[in-house]
Amino acid sequence: MTTASKERVIKYAGMMAIGLLMVCCFEIAMRATDLNVPATVAAGSGLSTPTSGSGSATLYVYGPGTAIKRKVELGQPIQLSADELQHAGRYVISLDDNRATFFVTAGPVQSIAFLARPSRVPADTPNVITGTAFVFDKYQNLVLQPQPVKFELNVNGQTVTRTETTKNGVAFAKLDSSKKEGPAQFVASSGPASVRRIVQEVASDPCSIRMTVVRDKNGILARTDPIHDCAGNPVPDGTIVTFTSTDAHGKSTVDARIKRGIAEAQLPLSNDATISVASGVVAGNEIQWRGGQ
């Protein structure tokens, strides 16, 4: 081959290479697309983002509890359904060489997890009932945006209400127990969500115990007056009240239970007995029984 022929071959080869490169660049230019995704998307609202170019490409989306891979047609918008974007957090979307990130944020409050402590409290005590509310959206994402939460404590028609704003998804309130005993309805509500707990407000120890004794067919019947705590609440039924009778035959004791506010016990008949009553550390009156006198 002559020198001129060699130069021609090199020239043609160069032109072909340049042409091929131009075709490739054109092809790449035709496929290339930008990902314009919003910075935040509400959970469960879905996402649509346009693409440019033509042909097909592989879409990758990954985020909290989510991993998606699928073929998409360039030039058509990418659709991510509401179900695919349920979990709040940072997501990465990748389409061939393009990447973008966005955040899925919690939606509006739909449910509350409510911790009420303790389940039983003494009545008429300050700052003794604690309520902690965690607010969640429809998909159980903690709603981090500040939300008002209303705490309401209702006992026997007496209602105490306090509204607190959530911080990082949590609202907290400390309430006094009411003066009257009874089951308190403790409700936390925010938006359409509302949760109810029961906090039993109970009477304290008896303030005083007073009993009377009478003779009946089986012996001596000892009976207390209605027993209340120092706030005037009836001491709960079932509380043990001990009656003791001491005479020449020994000591007789009956651990009676308060029923309907009073306690009573049958003690053995005696002509000369000392009868006393007590509940826990609280002692009541003492009666000297002289054969029914």
Added chain:
Amino acid sequence: MKRGLPILIIVLTVVLVAMATIQPDQLTPARTPDSAVRSLFDHVKAHDYKGAFAYVASSSNTDEQAFARDLSGRDGSLRTYSSLQQTDTKVLNASEDQALVRATLEYATAVGAFYDTRDLKVVKEGDRWKVEWPVTKEAKVPPQVIQENYLRWDVITRGSSDDWGAQNVEAPRVRIVSMNAIPQGNNTIIVGEIENEDTVPGFVSVGATLIGKNGDVLGEETSFDKISHTLLPKEISPFRIDFPKVKLSTIKSVRMAPNSMLVPASADPVIGVLHQRVETDSRGRHVLKGELLNESGVTVNIPHVLATYYDNAGKVIWVSDGYVDQALQPQTPVPFAVDLRDDLASNVHNYRVTVNQYMLTSED
């Protein structure tokens, strides 16, 4: 010789079968007061109440059914879940025609060995000695209506479908109000009292861990049945935890673990403990005696008595317990007796008796 061996085997077999089948007459007349009592209880042990009744003197004025009921128990009492294991007899005094024999009976029961001591009068009828069986008057509760206001606690617990914030109702607050470690020979006994300070009933138990001088664990035990497990609001129960073969001098400290659980419970029945007094029994031992009175309208099948003894400073110095082998019929007093350690009897200044009850059927 060929026929001899089979015939010998057949004869031997017949003799052995006959020996196994034909028993000697077990109703052998008792020639001594002691043998009369022994024979009677031998038959009881074999659940042969008819045979046992043959040793009962006609002067006892009891019938066979009442005698059998007395020995085998009734109304689902502890006696109905027991069987006589051993009998020891001792003639306390004897004359020509009558004697007094002490029978110490050991029963195997559902709650362990149960001991009963009976002083039986034995009389001579002809040439035979017979036992004058002490007639136990069966409590007859006249037909009546006893009005009760039953009080009961039920618990609604957290369900599987509840959200994670739904809390269970809390266990009752209990507190050990006193505790005392006392030596008993080579053993260490922890006694004390626990109170349900809450307004709901609780199922309680007390555990104790003994820590040695080097910080090592010497033993770990629970109160088992030496406690009243179900405590109503403000109720106090004694407890006793035994550590066999651990000397008190080797113990540096005791770690107590009271546990409580919220349980559904009933406030009934109410059992009165009447006429409590410390006495010495026929063997010279100190016992705390009294009577139990079921003030409700249902039968209490197995009563369990727990006694707490205090010194003059109000400190718990001993806890003893005992099961009563008779059921508690409504409004009918039943006697009880529990042991008191003789070496502690002089220090006892006060005592308190509480009653556990086990019922086979619940009316509520």
